[in-house]
Amino acid sequence: MSDIPKQYDPQAAQTQWFPYWEQHGHFNAEPQTAEGQPGKPSHTIMIPLPNVTGALHMGHALNGTCQDLITRWRRMQGYEALWMPGTDHAGIATQAVVERRMFEEEGLTRHDVGREALVNRIWRWKHIYEKRIVGQQKTLGASCDWRRIRFTLDDVCAKAVRHTFFKMFKDGLIFRGKRLVNWDVHLMTAVADDEVYEEEIDGHFWTFNYPVVDSEGEPTGQRIRFATTRPETMLGDTAVCVHPTDERYTDLIGKSVRVPVNGRIIPIIADPLLADKEKGTGAVKVTPAHDPNDYACYQRQLGKESEIGIINILNVDGTINESGDNEKFVGIDRLKARDLIIAEMQTLGHFEGVEDRKIPLKHSDRSKTPVEPYLSDQWFVKMGDHEDGRPGLAQSAIDAVEDGRVRFYPSRYTKTYTDWLSEKRDWCISRQLWWGHRIPIWHGSLSRDGRVFITDISDEDRVVVEAETHSQLSEYFSAKGISHEEYSIVFLKERGMLICAGSTRVEEALATIERNLEQGGMKESIPGVTNPTRNEGLMDEPEQLWKIRHLCKGLFYQDPDVLDTWFSSALWPHATLGWPDLDHNPPLNADELARQAPKPTDCVGGTATQGSVPSTHMGNDVLRTFYPHEPIETNHSVLITSRDIITLWVARMVLMGLYNMEEIPFRHVHVHPKILDGFGQTMSKSKGNGVDPVDLIDKYGADAIRFTISSFAGETQDVKLPISYACPHCDAMIEPKLLKLDTVTVVVPSTLKGSFPVPQGSPKPTLVCSNKACKKESQFSTPLYDADPGVPIAKMVSERFEYGRNFCNKFWNAARFAMMNLMESENGPGYTPGDVTADQLHLEDRWILSRLSTVTHQVDEYLSRYQFDAATRTLREFTWNEFCDWYLEMIKPRLRAVPTTPSSASDDANETRAVAQRVLLAVLDSLIRLLQPFTPFICEDLWQRLKEFAPLRALPCCDEPGVILREATSAEACIVAAWPAPPKSWQDAALEKRFERLQETIAAVRNVRAIYGIKPGDTVKLLMRATPEVAGEMQSVASQFDNLAKAVLEAAGAEVERPAGAASFSLGDADGYIPLEGLIDKAAELTRQQKEAEKVRKLIAGNEGKLKNEKFVSSAPADVVAGVQESLDNYRKQLASIETIIADLS
C-alpha cells in the first residue's frame, strides 16, 4: 500500500474531486419535466446570498457548511437536491466601499464621476468579488448547482423586481410618504437604521427661554424655559410643547412664543406623549423635521386646531438653508451655527445655563460621522391589513408561521419573527443610492404653471384617472406596441402623475421621453408635459434641489432612488427559479455550464445533464419542482441562516412569497449560531478580526474546517473562535490583542510594530514574531489593509481546527489500515466479495454492526433537527472510539489469519480473515457514506480508492433472514451513493452491554499495568472471579485480553480466589486479580483499595438513603426504584470484594 500516504493530503483531494463532481454534473438538480410523473422528491435550499462587498469570512463558512451538509445528505437520501447559489448587490454597503476606495485612491467623490461611471465601477468591483466569493465557496466544497447562479441585479432578478413592484403599485400597496431618516451629511445619503451605531460623546445640555407673546406679537413678559442638546434646531422650531396637565404651563397652552433668533411666532401646544412633566423644565421645543419624537408629535397634531408646521432647515451637506429664516446662518455648517446661535441667544438674554452631559449620538457606520435626523420623501410598502379586514402582507407572514406552514429551528426564534412583524410598520423601500434596482416610476407634471412636483402619494392623494389624459398616454404607448397591461398611471390631485413601468419596453419608452426632454428636443413627448423650468420654490427643498441638480433635468424624470436591497432579496426564493416567467425555465449560466462540458463518452445515450436548458418544452418546470407546493411530501425545503436577518430577510421572503406565489418560500428555517472571536465580539471587516476561510483551508484542509465548524453548530449559543496569527517564517503562533481607535476597537497582533491605523503613505504595520529563535517581521492579514505585494504575510489561524484535521487523519489511517488488510499479503488472500451470514459473525462484528445501526439512526435524527454538533460528535465518537480503538484492534488477529480462540482453531483461517474483511469493508463503506456530507473530499478519495479493488462488496442486507451482508455494486461516486440504512434489527442492547463489560475489564487491567509500570511487552496473568454466566463470557473472549491488554486469562469462575501478592480491581459483577508477586507495593495497594472502598461506601450510603425514603419508593417510577436497588446491590458486592482485598493486604 505504498501509494497511500501516511497522512491525509487535503489539497490533493480537493484539487482532484471538486472538478470531478462538477464535470460529472453531480451538483446539478434537475426539475421534473412532466406533471404527474412519479419522480424523486425535491429538496431546496436557497443560499443566504452573500454581499459582493468583500470576501467571505467564518460566518459564511459556517452558514455554507450547514447548507452543504444538508444538501449532500438529502442528495444521498434520494432527493433531487437543489442548493441555489448567488450573490447580493447589497446596495449601500457595496456602493460605500467602492466610493471609499475611489476617494482614498483617487480623491474622487461620486458627484465627481457621475451616476453611470460610479455604477460601472461598482460592477467591476462586483465581478472581482463575486469571483472571489464563488471561489471561496467552491474551495469549501459547496455543492451548489452552479449553473443556476444568480445575482440580484441580473436580468432574471430584475424582471421579478419590476414585476413585483408593478403588481404592488397597481394593488395600492406602494405609496409615497415623508419619513425622518438618518442622514449622513458626509456621504449625502440616508443610511438605514442598521447602518448606524451609537456612541456616547461628551456634549452639552443648554437651557434657554423663549418669550411668550400676545396675539399682536408683543411680549407679555412671560418666558418659557426649555433645554436642548442641539440649539441650532431652534431655526426649525414650529412649536413649544408642554404636558396638558402640567400646572406650571396650563395657562400658556394656546398662546404663542417668539423664537428670538429668527422672530418666528410659534404656538405653545399640549401633547402628553411628547412632554414629560418630570424631565427638564417640563417644556420642550418641537422641531418636526429634525427629531423623530417631534415628528411623531407633528403627525398627531395634523388636522387638529393646534396643527403645527414642519420646517427643514438643513441642506444635504449639513449646512443651514434659507428655511431657518435667518440669513446669517445660511450656508453655515450646523455645528458652527450651533455656537453662533448660542452666542446670539446669550446676547439677546435668552440663555439660561449649560451643563456637561454624555450624549448618545448616532453615527453613520459608513463615514463614521454623526448622522442628522432629516425629513425626506420616501417610498413605502404598506404592511398593515386591508381596510376590509383581510390580512395584509405582515399578517399573512405571521399566519404562515403560527399555523406551522413555516417552522423555526430552534423554535424560540419564532418570537423574534412574529414580534417584529406584528408591529406592521410600513416598509421604507427607497434608498438615495445609485447602486441598485432603480425604482420603475416616472414622475411627471401636468400642471400649467411649470412647477415641478416631487409627488407625494398617500392613499388619499390618489385620484380617479382622468380619462382624457389617460387616453393620450395610452395612444403614445400603443403606438409603440405597448399594451395597457404593462404600465400603470396614477394622477395626483392637480399635482402631477406617476407612471409605473411594468415591462422593459415601457421603461425604454419612458427613458426615451426623459432623454429627449433633457436634450431639449421635444421629438417625442407626452402631451401636456412641458419643458423643465427651474422653480425657485424648490430652493427650500434641499434634497429635491439636489436631486434636480444631480440627477434629473426635467419635469419628467425617473425617480432617482433605488430600491432597498431587501426588496430584491425578498424575492430570491422564486425569482431565482425564473418567476414570473411561467412558460420556460430560467436560463443557466454559460460559464458554469462550460465547466462541466460533458466528455465525448458522456454524450452517448442522451442529454440527461442538460435537462433544464431552455428548450422546446413549454412551462417553468424548475419553479414548479423546486418552489414549495402541494403535496408537501414531494418536496422539502429549508432556509439556513443567521439570526440577525430574521426580520430583514426571512420575514420579507415569507410575505413576498405569499404575495407573488401564494405559497410559503420554505418549510423550515434553521437559525445557526454566530461565530465570535476569542474576545467574544462578532467578526467583521471593520474590526479586523474576520478570518478568511481559505487561509484556514490552506492550513488544515477543507474537510477539517467543515468538520470542526459542524461540531460547534449547535442550537444553544454562539461560538467563540480564538484566533492567532501564524508567523510565515517559523509558523509560531502570535496572539491577537484589542486596540482601541477613535471610533472602533480593532484586533491586531499583540506584537504589533508601527502605528495603527497607517498614516497616509507610511509603511504598513508589521508584527514581530514572538518566537525568540525567529523574531522576524511580517505583515499580517487584516481586512483593514492590503498587504504590500511580495511581503510575507502572517495569516490568521485558529488552533481549534486541529480537531477536524486530526479527525480526518485518523479516519484516513483507519481506511489505510483497512485497505492494507483487504489486499493480498503474507497474512492471507485479498478481499473477495460474498455474503456474510449471522452465524459467521464474531462478537465484535455483531457489536460494531449494532453500533453502526444505532449511530446511523441517531445521525439521521440529529440532521433532521439541524443539530449538526450532535451529529458530528456522534460520528466522531463512533469512528474514533469504537471503530478504531476497539473494532480495528480486535480484528487484527483475525486479519493476520491467526486462529482466534481455542474453539476456532480448526476453522479455516482464511475464512476467518474473509469474514473479518467483509464486515470491515461493510462498516468502512457505511462510514465513508455517513461522513460524506461532513468531510466530502476525504470520503470521495477513499471511495474511489476502494472502488478500484472492491467494486463489488458485501453491503447491509435487509430482506433475507440470517443474511447480514450481501454482494452489491458500489456507486460511481460517493457523493451520489445511497445513504446508509442498516437494519434496526442489528441493534442489540444486551450485546452492547456485554461488550461494555469487556471494555471495562480491559481498561481495569491496563490501569493496573500503568500503576505498576509493567513494561508494554510483558504479559500478565489475569484471574477473574465472577458468576458462571459472566465467567463464560470472559472465557469466550479470552483472546482479546491477550490482544488488547497483554493479559492471559488463567482462570474465570465463582471459585476463583485472590492469590497473594496480586493487584486487584472490582467491577461490581466481577473481580479481577493480577498476580504481581514481588512487584506489588503492599502499602500503596492498600491505600488505593481503601480509597476505592470509600468512594463505593458513599455511593451505597446515597442509594440506601433514597430507598429508606418512603416517599421516593412510593412516588418514583418503578423502574427508577428498581435501578437504584440494582446499583445498590452491585455496590455492596463491589464493596465486599474490596474489603476482602483490604483484609488480605493488611
Next chain:
RNA sequence: GCACCCGUAGCUCAGUUGGUUAGAGCGCAUGCUUGACAUGCAUGAGGUCGCAAGUUCGAGUCUUGCCGGGUGCACCA
C-alpha cells in the same frame, strides 16, 4: 426600559421529557515509536454545574429573585 440567549474542568463547549457515579476536545501529568495513524496509543489528575430561595421523593435540568456576560428592539428635552 422590554425581549431573547449564555454562565458546567485551566480554555472552548456538550448534557434529550427532572432519575443510578456530570461528559468531550484542547491543555496538563506519567508511560509508550520496527506493523494504520506521534495529526498517534495507554493511563491519570482536574468540576460543591454563577449566587440564593422555592417546587419535587429527587434539580446542572423546572420556577422566582439577584450577580455577571452577550444580542436584538425601543427610548434618550
